Amino acid sequence: MLNGINHITIAVNDLEESFNFYVKILGMVPHAKWFRGAYLSLNELWFCLSLDEASPSKDYSHLAFDVSPSNFSVAKDKILNSGAKQWKQNKSEGNSIYFLDPNSHKLELHVGSLTKRLESLKITPYDGLQFF
Numbered sequence: 474m475l476n477g478i479n480h481i482t483i484a485v486n487d488l489e490e491s492f493n494f495y496v497k498i499l500g501m502v503p504h505a506k507w508f509r510g511a512y513l514s515l516n517e518l519w520f521c522l523s524l525d526e527a528s529p530s531k532d533y534s535h536l537a538f539d540v541s542p543s544n545f546s547v548a549k550d551k552i553l554n555s556g557a558k559q560w561k562q563n564k565s566e567g568n569s570i571y572f573l574d575p576n577s578h579k580l581e582l583h584v585g586s587l588t589k590r591l592e593s594l595k596i597t598p599y600d601g602l603q604f605f
Contacts, residue, residue: 552570
């Protein structure tokens with residue numbers, strides 16, 4: 474029934490600051506910008522910034538972006554040097570950095586795949602884990 478994720482829209486308090494963060498720090502490609510929003514992309518992912526009152530979640534919900542092992546350190550340094558704050562320390566397989574965007578949306582930069590995560594769970598399973 475579903476084919477994948479069509480797009481992601483996040484609310485931002487300051488469009489220019491968020492636009493610069495997602496384009497200059499995270500490397501998304503800009504396509505269009507107007508007074509209340511912007512369309513960006515990351516490979517095939519369509520990403521929209523919408524000027525609105527941002528109210529980030531207080532739970533574990535977050536967006537995780539894929540990065541190659543060879544680019545992880547450079548990307549991590551660029552994110553931390555931008556002033557982004559870390560919101561969690563990585564405890565799972567694969568290199569990760571959990572950080573906040575300028576609106577305190579929870580993001581993650583992660584090296585790994587679902588296949589690797591499932592392989593690691595065979596060694597150290599979560600409580601009540603079932604495989605399908």
